[in-house]
Amino acid sequence: MTWNRKLFAAAAGVLLAPVLVVVLPATTASAHGYISDPPSRQANCAAGKVPACGSIVYEPQSVEGPKGLRSCDGGNARFSELSDESKPWPAKSVGTTVTFNWVFTARHATKDYQYFVGNTLVASFDGHNQQPPATVSHTVNLAGYPGRVKVLAIWNISDTTNAFYSCVDLQIGGGGTPPPTTTPPPTTTRPPPTTPTTTPPSSGTWAAGTAYKVGDVVTYGGVSYRCIQAHTAIAGWEPPNTPALWQRQ
Structure with missing residues (x-):
């Protein structure tokens, strides 16, 4: 190589080096996020x-792993504490519909969001392969899962093979806006005997051993009572002592 060619090659290297420094970092962008409320x-x-809890206390947004897992730690050994069911995980009391709030510290184009109870997919939301805003909320109907449940929320990234995982412990039906309720019809279950608070009078139409049906009217101690639940009377169930059976007229 002649001296002129050596100088040209060296100059070309100097000119190209800054370009590589600027371009390469753009390929290493990453996503981070987790469910903040109800608390994951x-x-x-x-x-x-x-x-x-280990190192997760410093980086709750970093539970990343391959797509398709069903684990709270995303298959990441560093965060294995999240899958330890012996820990005293708090369960927030909520109604039968729950709004899950994601917080993103580094956003990435999103394929979709999935919510699982066990291995059952209970809700899915399309991310449209777009970058999400700083926070995203989804309302999920969990009426079919009363009591304590663990919901696994998954944020699937569209342009990588990875996803982010958040497990949320809930007490379904323990708070929020309860569904409308109706008064159940009277049953024939006998209430437990109670200690009489009055001495049975010597007169009146109520009598132990009598089968009463709804609507029957008796007198006891000079007061009239209407039967509101069918039953067979026993001592201790005098009308003044059993408001579940008799209604004063």
Whole structure:
């Protein structure tokens, strides 16, 4: 190589180097996010509400793993505490419809969001392969899962093979706006005997051993009572002592 060619090659290297420094970092962008409310397991750890959570307390947004998993730790050994069912995970009391709120610290184009109870997909929301805003909310109907449940929320990234995982412990039906209720019809279940608070009078039409039906009217102690639940009377169930059976007229 001649001296002129060496100088040209060196100059070309100097000119190209800054370009590589600028371009390469753009390919390493990553996503981070988690459910903040109702508090996910990582959110409770970060808030100090669960002991011995490990490193997740410093980075609740980082539970990332391959798509298709059904684990709270996203298959990440660093966050295995999130899958420890022996820990005292708080369960927020909610109604039968729950709004889950995602917080993103680094946003990425999104394929979809999925919500599982066990292995059952209970809700899915399309991300339209777009970058989400800083927060996203989804309302999910969980009426078919009363009591304590664990919901696994998954944020699937559209342009990588990974997803982000958040497990949320809930007490369904323990709060929020309850569904409308109706008064159940009277049953024939006998109420437990109660200690009489009055001495049976010597007169009146009520009598122990008598089968009464709804609507029957008796007198006791000079007062009239209407039967509101069918039953067979026994001592101790005098009308003044059993408002579940008799209604004063």
